[in-house]
Amino acid sequence: MSYDLKPMKAPRAAGRMLRMLVAALEGPAGGRLLAKKLLSDAGIAAWRNKPAGCAPDMRLPVFDHGEPCHPVDAPPADLDGLYTAYADLLPHGSYQPETIGEFAAAYRQGSVTPVDVAERALEILADSEATTPAMRVLIDCKRDDVMKQAQASAARYAAGTPRSVLDGVPVAVKDELDQAPYPTTVGTRFLGTAPAKHDATVVARLRAAGALLIGKANMHEIGLGVTGVNPHHGSARNPYNPHHVTGGSSSGSAAAVAMGLCPLAVGADGGGSVRVPAALCGQVGLKATFGRISEHGAAELCWSVAHIGPIASSVRDCALGYALMAGADALDTCSQMQPSPSFDGIVDHDLTGKRIGIFRPWFEDANSEVVAQCEHALSLLTRAGATLVDVTLAELEAMRVAHLISIVSEMVAAHAQYYRDHRADYGLDVRLSLALGRQLSAADYVHAQRHRALVYRRFAKVLAEVDVIATPMTGMTAPVLPLDALATGESNLEVTGNIIRFATAANLTGLPAITVPVGYDGGGLPVGLQLIGGAWQEAMLLRLAAVVEAGSARQVPLIHYRYLAAER
Secondary structure: OOOOOOOOOOOOEEHHHHHHHHHHHHOOOOHHHHHHHHHHHOOHHHHHOOOOOOOOOOOOOOOOOOOOOOOEOOOOOOHHHHHHHOOOOOOEOOOOOOOHHHHHHHHHHOOOOHHHHHHHHHHHHHHHHHOOOOOOOEEEOOHHHHHHHHHHHHHHHHOOOOOOOOOOOEEEEEOOEOOOOOOOOOOOOOOOOOOOOOOOHHHHHHHHOOOEEEEEEOOOHHHOOOOOOOOOOOOOOEOOEOOEOOOOOOHHHHHHHHOOOOOEEEEEEOOOOOHHHHHHOOOEEEEOOOOOEOOOOEOOOOOOOOEEEEEEOOHHHHHHHHHHHEOOEOOEHHHHOOOOOOOOOOOOOOOOOOEEEEOHHHHOOOOHHHHHHHHHHHHHHHHOOOEEEEOOOOOHHHHHHHHHHHHHHHHHHHOHHHHHHHHHHOOHHHHHHHHHHOOOOHHHHHHHHHHHHHHHHHHHHHHOOOOEEEEEOOOOOOOEOOHHHOOOOEEOHHHHHHHHOOOHHHHHHOOOEEEEEEEEOOOOOEEEEEEEEOOOOHHHHHHHHHHHHHOOEOOOOOOOOOOOOOOO
16 A cells, blocks of 8 residues: 655744734634634545544553553562663763763762752753753752752661662653642643642652652643743753754653753653654653553543653663553553563563564655664664564554544543633644634544554554564654744644654554654754554563664763763
8 A cells, every 4th residue: 555644734823923823713703714724734624534444442542461450559660670680771872871870879879969969950950041042941840849859868878778779860740740749730821820739640659769859841831732832931942952942742851851950751642742852852752552651640631642651861761760650550540451561671682583664655754864864773673683574554644633633632622611711821822723623523533533443453463563663753853943933832734744743653552652862963953763562562662772772872962961970
């Protein structure tokens, strides 16, 4: 079958033009006609007439597994044991980011304390806000709370009783998850009027492991965008070039890791929102299998495609973050239907017998520099013994639209009351998307779920023949952050389509996917490779990503800070 994924095209709008477009779309006269045109530009009109061939399978994306699973209140993984086992997983090149293990070693040796690191974190934040442009990686940092955590961690080290290798290590949390005592604004200017009373499950697990929770990370408003532009809190900037976007929606999480503020951050991914900013900022990002990581305590936005996941500066730290976050949670029903997380074979760089699926027309539908760097990454995998296998994935255009319908419909439903009461408080780009989403029908949503079932079966069939499917993570490197978008946001379907071309399949199917940095374009902006695996095969993704990481040289971001030593 032929490759049918189409570029999204519509006039770009920002500033005054975007304001006029939103007013027309929300107005009583002409709104429906304009919406019809814009939905047609997004490919929805043609998609409505495309049969899916089957009824919705409402179990998807919940997967079968071969063993019972019981809810637990804490992750089963031995973090210290995992860290020791993965000691050889280190990035390659003259630049190596500071890792979780380096913080733990420094604390145990007494060369630095968690209090020293907390004070340095506050200095880094202040300095990054004083740059031009300001980096805006965190939107809230409570000094007293950070220092209180650091003092408790220092006391544990002094007593010889650190909770884990993560004790005292700085971690940022996307402002989509509850973290006491911070409000959860979800990137808006009207939500989060009071502090969260309880931690999200993932945050509670980080806290139980002793992590130094340094604040709430910036994000694209309500996660409804892929650039990270935020007119309310200021837009997070890409540490590799602060005049370029970070990607989104977990913009601050990725930028915080890239600039060295923390080796690990928490993101959330409904349409690439962990993996896209991780790739554009040159970091590792993992979206696990649907249900693998508890969603309890995250803002309810797009429940059937949403995933919480780690962004880290290395595969090892990503594995540690995943190990901490993964596992059943009594407070999240979807998380209870999973096998126990496995970490077998992550350090095995012999890939003999492993098969990497490539759908060539899809793989090559990206900027030439992106494709070249990803081709080099494939050579690293074959050099380690893997075999490249040509595969075919039919009707990717229908898949793209089905994901778009699913995520936007769910966000419109989640924000129906807020839209009525706070419509003028949203950024104009989000208002535009919500207004368009209100023109979608229940029939559209059901049709999207029919396509979802069909898409999952197609991917599962391919993944029965190969171990992973490889693609570039994005179709382009980080674009310039337009000045006229800073105050209003931006509508740019062409850029959006290029950024998320390879991301949404894993969200619609619920399959796990990882991005790992593989190189840079001519302007020094990072390129990421994506690997999509079968359900519950996160260990396989981490194993392959570690091989790619070991052969890919890293470059120091333009904006970068260190805690423990001078640049290496």
